[in-house]
Each structure stands twice: as C-alpha cells, then as structure tokens.
Amino acid sequence: MKTDTSSANKEGFNQWTIPWSAPSGPEIDAINAGTFQPVDFEISDEDIASYQRDGVLFLKGAFRDWVEPLRKGLERNLASPESYRFPAESTSADAPGRFFDSYCNWNLIPEFEQFVFYSGAAALAGKAMQASYAQFFHEHVFMKEAGTQRPTPFHQDIPYYCVSGDQGISVYVALDPVDEDMAVKYVKGSHRWGKTYLPKVWLTDADFNVDDEGYDGAVPDIMGHSYLYDLAHWQLEPGDTILFDFKTIHGTTEGVMRDKRSAFSTRWMGDDMRYLARTGETSPPYINTEMENGDRMREDWFPVIWRRQD
Helix, strand or coil, X not given: CCCCCCCCEEECCEEECCCCCCCCCHHHHHHHHCCCCCCCCCCCHHHHHHHHHHCEEEECCCCHHHHHHHHHHHHHHHHCHXXXXXXXXXXXXXXXXXXXXXXXXXXXXXXXXXXXXXXXXXXXXXXXXXXXXXEEEEEEEEEECCCCCCCCCCECCHHHCCEXXXXXXXXXXXXXXXXXXXXXXXECCHHHCCCCCCCXXXXXXXXXCCCCCCCCCCCCCCHHHHHHCCEECCCECCCCEEEEECCCCEECCCCCCCCCEEEEEEEEECCCCEECCCCCCCCCCCCCCCCCCCCECCCCXXXXXXXXXX
C-alpha cells in the first residue's frame, strides 16, 4: 500500500519527516576513543582490479547472513514511513504498483546500524576503493512491488550528493530474488568518462539543477543506444551484493515488475572525498553542515569505521 506523505514537510523532492541528527552510541564512543575493532572482509586482488576497471563488481552471496535482519529493518521503515527520514514514493497515486525508498535512518533502525558497524561492509568498501579508510556516508533502502512499471532512471549517484572525488562506493545488497532482465543495469567504465550528468527526479524522470554549470548535460539515452555500451546486470538471490562507484551510470528498463524487488545499500567515502555545496537540492539534503567546499567530511557526522592496517 502506498503511503500518503502529504503531511510531511516537502522541500523539493525530499520529504522532511523527522530531523536528521549526528550518530551516537557505544560504537561511536569506541570509534572516538580509538578502540573500535572493525570486522574484516576478504576481497581478492582480481576483484579489486575488476572493480577499479569497470566501476561495478558482483559478489555472490556476500551478505547472505544479513538478509533476514535487513528485511526486518526494512519492514520497520515500511510500516511507518513518516516515523523515519526522507520517505519517498516514486509512483503516482493512480499508477500500478509501488516504488518506495528512504534513507539516513541507519542510527534509528537497529538492524541497519548493526550492518554498518559489524557486517564487514566498511572493510570491503575501503579495500575495493583502494583507500586508506572507509568513511560512512549514509544508507538507502528500495522496494518495488510486483506490478510496478516505474523504471529507475539511468543516473549517477554523485550528482545528488554534497561531495566530490573519485573514491565513493555503494555496497548494494539484494533482499529478494531478481530475474536478470528486471535487475539494475550498470554501464561498465562510465565512472571513468570524466562526466557528471544532471540528476533526475525519479517520480517524473525530469532533470533538475539545470542551471548549474557544474554538470555535463543530461544522462545519455542508455537503453535507446544500448549497443554502444557494455551493460552489466545479474540474476540476483538474497544476499548477493553489487559494488559500484558513485560515478557509474545505472538504471532499469520500463518492464513491469513480475515480483517484489527490495535492496539495502550503504554508501562509503575514501581519502579524496570532499564537501561540495551544490546550487540546488541534494539527496540526502544535509543542511547547516558548517563545512566549506574542499573540506573533508566531518567525522562526527560521518564516522570512519575502517582504517587500513597494512
């Protein structure tokens, strides 16, 4: 059932429900004290090289043991969207199905918080980026019901964010089985094009921030000229994981969803990520950051969870 978020304070495409606040708790205290012990995650040199080359990497069953906790966390979010931050419905009221997403709730939903600290995703992200540390940015959950026709527009993630740099990675964990033709498609190598394309509003597929001179126009028509691109996509089982660069172009086709598809994604930053104030709205819409362009992202808001030891 779609949720009416009309009572929420809507600023642009973000629904403001409850305030964002800096994380706290025993793990944050341990990080600040230098006593936190991050969970390791093994990744081969071949996989790291593949990720660096393609901007996307598939890992079979990497987080299989976390599927049930993450599903439970998603159910909390879905049961009461306005009790959590930035719920979004990307299907109109009269359209079939439902496309729901929400983010920045990791310190409100226990299962999400446990994943961030204890899954090993931080180590995996840091090693894949070839970074000296992995700094947590935010989490993002997605759910498309069977029957949904609204595609995910092809886009990059970094134009939505208040950051710039080359070491940004998403760790995307499938929570449902997904047939290959229904799965998200990634344009291999697009993270190396040197382009930052205009972000899109998912509900309307319209570009925004069009007056910002920092963008390189609209995202190319990927599916209309699919023969030009090397598209990566996989049949997914729960726990299968995809790593992809903030600059990698990705999206879905307009086919009707045959089954529900849900996923949990965490976003991580490496050494060269710096704050960048966009002229328009960002997603997440962090405000009053007390940062200036070029500053490292503040660690009291975005904790460094893994540091390289070798």
